[in-house]
Amino acid sequence: MGFAVAYLAFALLSREAPGAGFDSVVRPAGGIAILWLLLRQPGLAGLDTALLTTVAYVANSVTGADPGVAALITATNVGQSVLAVVLLRRWCPSLWGCGGTRPLDRPRVLAPYCAALVVALGLGALVAAVGVAAIEGGEQTAEGILWFGRNLCSALVMVTAGLLLGQRLTSPRPRRRLLGEAGPVELVAATAFTVVMYGLAFVLVDEPLAFVLLAATVWFALRFSTLLSSLHSLLVGFATLGLTVNGIGPFAAVERTDLGYLVAQFFVAAISVTGMILATGRDERQALSAELRRSQEEALYEASVRDAVIGSITEGLIVVDQTGELLIQNGAASALLGDGTGPLTSDSRFALSSWSIDGAELDDSQRPTARALRGETVHGAEVVLRIDGQPERVLSISGIPLPRDEIRNRSRALMIFRDVTEEHAHRQELASFAGVVAHDLRNPLAAIDGWTEMIADELDGGDLDPQTAREFVARVRSSSGRMRELIRDLLAHATSGSRDLDLCPVDIGALVAEIAAARHAEDRVVCEPVPPVLADPVLIRQAVDNLIGNALKYVAPGVEPEISVRGRRSGSRLVTVQVVDNGIGIPVAERERVFEEFHRAHYRDYEGSGLGLSIVRRIITRHDGTIVARANPTGRGSLFEFTLPAYDAAAAQLGA
Known part of the structure; x- marks a missing residue:
């Protein structure tokens, strides 16, 4: 209306x-x-x-x-x-x-x-x-x-x-x-x-x-x-x-x-x-104009988010085209592939052309980047990176082909780099470790098999007298004891590097007294006053026990072991502990190698697994300390010196 x-x-x-x-x-x-x-x-x-x-x-x-x-x-x-x-x-x-x-x-x-x-x-x-x-x-x-x-x-x-x-x-x-x-x-x-x-x-x-x-x-x-x-x-x-x-x-x-x-x-x-x-x-x-501003703002925001995400990735990431031009990179890529002086540039492509694997130089067709640019997806290819003035590193490289740049008619690829140098070393160490373990376990098992077979033969022949049976059983027990010791050391070696540290004040003197009493060697182990340390008491007991056990074991025939433990402050934050013995000593060429897994300087004359000192070094290293082996300066024998955090300095630091 x-x-x-x-x-x-x-x-x-x-x-x-x-x-x-x-x-x-x-x-x-x-x-x-x-x-x-x-x-x-x-x-x-x-x-x-x-x-x-x-x-x-x-x-x-x-x-x-x-x-x-x-x-x-x-x-x-x-x-x-x-x-x-x-x-x-x-x-x-x-x-x-x-x-x-x-x-x-x-x-x-x-x-x-x-x-x-x-x-x-x-x-x-x-x-x-x-x-x-x-x-x-x-x-x-x-x-x-x-x-x-x-x-x-x-x-x-x-x-x-x-x-x-x-x-x-x-x-x-x-x-x-x-x-x-x-x-x-x-x-x-x-x-x-x-x-x-x-x-x-x-x-x-x-x-x-x-x-x-x-x-x-x-x-x-x-x-x-x-x-x-x-x-x-x-x-x-x-x-x-x-x-x-x-x-x-x-x-x-x-x-x-x-x-x-x-x-x-x-x-x-x-x-x-x-x-x-x-x-x-x-x-x-x-x-x-408003839409353009919104698009620009969104593009800037998305670019900032992309840069933040890419920058926060711990793996190296780059986007490269077929001419070698670096389109995108993050800080991790610069650290992994560069010389440490700044970001990568298209001219610093030496990192993309100097990879080798298994000691052989990679040609153009084998490089992961070239494979990705050809359209191939690469997963976890491991190569050795060699850059002048820097140690060799092992990189795990993955490559994903990206949509082609139709404007410039170039193929592009996303490359992701991860430093696996330590993992590679650990794998090699594990492979070596597994080989040695298999060898060392096989020997006592072979001895047990041999002696038990001899027992069975004697029983079948009806010629097994009590004296021979006791001798055979002793041999079997000795072999099983060596296996038990090796298995114990293997377990200690595995747990010494994996368990969480439970830090608290540790009295080294009291710890040495307990170990000496447990080994019935109170009259052969002397401990001078040692400043308290901040450490994991279980692991430190294991380390000190290994050192004292070696000192009691590796002595010349007819010589009574004499062991001295002493310590002092090293600056305001460390305590240096020394374990000195009168044993057979360690040759100069072996003083660093004795800390390696399964290495025994006196393997012909003394039984052992070769893991004791490697366990000690792993425990000390986990406490941010160091350990060295030297000759006894006062006579025959060895001196093992290691450092641990001082308790009062660490407590003051935590309080601050």
């Missing part, structure tokens, strides 16, 4: 002027009809169409038109409105009011929008001209063009303003600024400029000032929102046509009244379209 009242009111207010043709010159009701059906009626038939038909007929009858002409004009008004709605919904489905939610903010949408109105209203004008000519006779070409002009003018200003206003009122907050890039002061200035320029142009009819009117439209279109620009065109259009109808202004000065009306109508249509083109172009440009 609101639309019906508005349509009827505008139609009655814009009565026909002299020479206007079928209908009123100022026809805002035409735009109201399209906006009415566009917003209110999803289908083509319904109550709104019927109501529009009724009020249109009433409006045309009241203006004094012949009943037949009034019926024809009514049918034409309703038909062109329905056709405009159909075309707008089909050609502009994304617009608010036409099936979508977007405002009229893109020039590419403006073209089909204007085309829909031009086609619908052009066909309406053609039908009206032909119909009136058939009823009243005579040529109605000028009247048809005038009909088209006023309806197009009305539709452009009314429908555009209505759709933009409706979209703004129904859109969620926050909304775009109504003033656009301008402020209230500029709005007042632009409004004053419009009023002054239009006043001068319509008062000074003899002066060619009409071109200045376009400047006001450009100002509003470029500086204010599209809605405000459309409202400006609406008000300016009403004012232009109203003044023209009342014989004021340059368009009213045209000799033919109908031609003056037509020029005024197309002027309003022109400034309306010009304003929309400029405003929507500005909106699209701003949207693209």
Whole structure:
């Protein structure tokens, strides 16, 4: 009902002027009809169409038109409105009011929008001209063009303003600024400029000032929102046509009244379209700029996240292309592949071309990087990296082919490097360890098998006397004892490097006394006062027990072992402990090797597993200490010297 009242009111207010043709010159009701059906009626038939038909007929009858002409004009008004709605919904489905939610903010949408109105209203004008000519006779070409002009003018200003206003009122907050890039002061200035320029142009009819009117439209279109620009065109259009109808202004000065009306109508249509083109172009440009800024910000954020992730990876990572250019790298890659002076560069590709494996230089086809660049996925290829001035390192390399760089026509690959030097050494050590263990366990097992077989043979022959049986059993016990000792040392060797340290104050003197008592050697072990240390008591007991046990074991025949343990502070943080014996000593060439697994300096004369001193060194090293073997400076025998953290210094450091 609101639309019906508005349509009827505008139609009655814009009565026909002299020479206007079928209908009123100022026809805002035409735009109201399209906006009415566009917003209110999803289908083509319904109550709104019927109501529009009724009020249109009433409006045309009241203006004094012949009943037949009034019926024809009514049918034409309703038909062109329905056709405009159909075309707008089909050609502009994304617009608010036409099936979508977007405002009229893109020039590419403006073209089909204007085309829909031009086609619908052009066909309406053609039908009206032909119909009136058939009823009243005579040529109605000028009247048809005038009909088209006023309806197009009305539709452009009314429908555009209505759709933009409706979209703004129904859109969620926050909304775009109504003033656009301008402020209230500029709005007042632009409004004053419009009023002054239009006043001068319509008062000074003899002066060619009409071109200045376009400047006001450009100002509003470029500086204010599209809605405000459309409202400006609406008000300016009403004012232009109203003044023209009342014989004021340059368009009213045209000799033919109908031609003056037509020029005024197309002027309003022109400034309306010009304003929309400029405003929507500005909106699209701003949207693209905002999208570009968002894309740049997202790209910068994603790049920062990528750099942070890549930089936090402990493995070396690079992206390289087939020319050797380094596209991406992290700090770990620079540390692994470079000389330590800075990041890698495309010129420092020596790290990519100097790998060798198993002592043989890799050719181009064997390098993991070259394989990945050829499209092959590489998993954990181990190579030896040799860089001048640095120790050899073993790297585990994985390569993944990346999508080809189509712009520069280059293949790319992601390479991941991991330093496995220690793991490689541990594997070699484990392999050696397993071989020695198998050998050392096999010997006592062979002896046990041999002696038990001899026992079985003697029993089968009935010749086994008690003395021989005791001798055989003693041999078996000796072999099983050696196996038990080896297994015990193997277990100690494994746990000495894996169990967590439980640090607490340890009294070395009390520990030595307990070990000596357990070995029934109290009269052969002397311990001087030793400062307390901060250590794992279980592991340190094991280390000291091994040293004292070796000192008791490795003595010359007929010599009573004499062992002395003493200690002193070494600076403010360490305690140096010495274990001195009068044993057979260690040859100079063997003093470092005795700490290796399964190495025995006197393997021919003394039994053992060769693990005792390696266990000691592993325990001392885990406490950040060192151990060395020297000759006894006071006579025959050896001196083992190791360091441990001092208890009070460590406690003070922890307290600080």
